[in-house]
Amino acid sequence: MKKSFSQKHLLGIKDLSRDDIELVFETADNFKTVINRPIKKVPSLRDVTVANIFFENSTRTKISFELAQKRLSADVVNFSASASSVSKGETLIDTVKNILSMKVDMVVMRHPSPGACVFLSKHIDASIINAGDGTNEHPTQALLDAYSIREKLGSVKGKKVAIIGDIMHSRVALSNIYCLQKLGAEVMVCGPTTLIPKHIGTLGVKVESDLIKALNWCDVANMLRIQLERQDIKYFPSLREYSMLYGLNKERLDSLKKDIVVMHPGPINRGVEITSDVADSIHSIILDQVENGVAIRMAVMFLLAGRN
Amino acid sequence: MSSKIILEKQQFSITIDRLCYELIERHDNFSNSALIGLQPRGTYFSQRVFKRLVEITSNKNILYGELDIAFYRDDFRRTQDDQIIPSKLDINFTVENKRIVLIDDVLFTGRTIRAALDALTDFGRPAKVELMVLIDRRFGRDLPIQPDYTGIAVDTRANDKVKVEWKENSKQDLALIVTN
Incomplete structure (x- = not known):
């Protein structure tokens, strides 16, 4: 046909x-x-x-x-x-x-x-x-994210992708979930419970609030930006605390037993959701995206x- | 609906052999030449020609590529047929200053070759471009384009269809004219 x-x-x-x-x-x-x-x-x-x-x-x-x-x-x-x-x-x-x-x-x-x-x-x-x-x-972002995973890992099917950060305010997260699932990947969302929509589980994604567990589970970590411009109330005490609990740094990446691919849709808030040494490392495919x-x-x- | 066979069985290999010798006549040792098949249908033919040419000359250094013309077609947004979808493109050498032989299965209106010339020159400026076709449907041209190497020339009416089947995608090697 x-x-x-x-x-x-x-x-x-x-x-x-x-x-x-x-x-x-x-x-x-x-x-x-x-x-x-x-x-x-x-x-x-x-x-x-x-x-x-x-x-x-x-x-x-x-x-x-x-x-x-x-x-x-x-x-x-x-x-x-x-x-x-x-x-x-x-x-x-x-x-x-x-x-x-x-x-x-x-x-x-x-x-x-x-x-x-x-x-x-x-x-x-x-x-x-x-x-x-x-x-x-944000459909074209999800398409390019999945395409970049396909390019880096050969295929999307069967891969485990963790979307980490401000899930609640992110259009990238929702489009990515649809796209990755249609292509046969497993998806997990991870972030502070206040930033995870209550019924997101109905989309068939795993939900995790512990960053280390999510990183150990996944093949690909897609780090999202905290969308302060969409947050009309406080969802977490401070950016510093968010960064301590949910920021991806080199130490955390090195502590994993395997290599994972790190993605970010941009713009990056360096030092908040991801540190410079991770964003610019060989694990990162941000510029390929x-x-x-x-x-x-x-x-x-x-x-x-x-x-x- | 009736159909008439143009080429079949070993006529394919005889024709391809002859075309290979014509290529050798003009291109000597192929040091500055390259064969480029046109996607999607011309590549069955071009792969055969390339394979046979390597067998005859024992030259492993002949350059071969495949060109897709989907982005250069002049009927994009104008055709009522199936949506235009690109095929794989594979040219791992520079075409700059090379003698290029474009290879397609059927030459009819010449529009595909016009698009291929545009596509090719976006990769660089070849020294020379030649055209090889398996079947030349004479008297059907919309553009001033003629082949340099022809497998067989046939006279057809505009409504006729010329179908080429290959062992690689069908049961047998067969070329026929289908008249409605």
Whole structure:
């Protein structure tokens, strides 16, 4: 049977099938070759215009998407809410409809409200890629995380992945759980009980509050950032105490009987969830994740644009 | 629906042998040449040619690669057929200043070769590019592209289909014209 991508939009990993994810990975393999040769560009999307609409700050995701678009030869317009008419009271639908009336084919959106992309997809015709919606999902991050694990360890199936830190406020955690489970990995979440959602066990993940136990269990540790900007109340006494109990340092890494792979979606708060000597060590694949991010995003946009 | 056989059985190996000798005639010891098969379907043919060429010349240093053209196709977002999905790409040498032989199974409109030329030049600037095809469907060209090495040339109507089966992906080596 011929392969094809099942979705018109990429709203969340939740909607994807295992075949969709594998197809993104296979396509990303080709794009990884493309971005590592002298001419890093292909002409596929030369008749496609993409709008990057960011209602929240971003460094990596925004640059990564923009590079991916330019390497696919798409035309790109960038929009960030702080410098726009959103501050004059324009609604989300009005903003996007106005942008689309300028003949835009694809929208990449980051928004602080969970479900913003789903809402938008019901009102407009263009393909929408979710670049993070509040605490809900961040699908391209999960895809690049799983792709990096596949690249480093050969496959994702059967691997044990611990997601450690602020699970409650993390869209990366939720998307990663969906993605890794669809690919056959075992997932554990670990963090202070105040930062672990009460019913997360219903997703079929293990829950652990002891960092050392989690590290001893896993093949891969994905360290998340404490999202202070989303925390309206105090969830733990101090960053110092959090770092003592849940920070990954060289001493803890060396005390394990095996080598584990260390990941971080960025931005890193060095010295809080991870120390510099771990972040910059051979165990860390943090910069590989960033490189793979461009290939994964090229693959996603190529597949969405090429649907019939 | 009727079908007519163009090539079968040992005609395949006879044709491939002849094409190999034509290559040797023009490329001498292949010191500055490389063969590149086109994914997805041309690689069955290109692998055969490469294998046979190595047997005939006993030259283990002949360069061989496989090129995928999915990102360069001119019908992306325009075709009603199946979604365009890339295949594996494998070129472990520089094409800069090399004499490249592109190898595909069937030449019809020439659009695949146009895309392949674009894809190839994104890897560097070859000294020369030649084209080898197993089957040349004459009179069907949309673009000014002609083969340098031809297995067999056939005359077909636009609605006909030319199918090539290989032992590697099917039961037998067989090339046929299917008329609706």
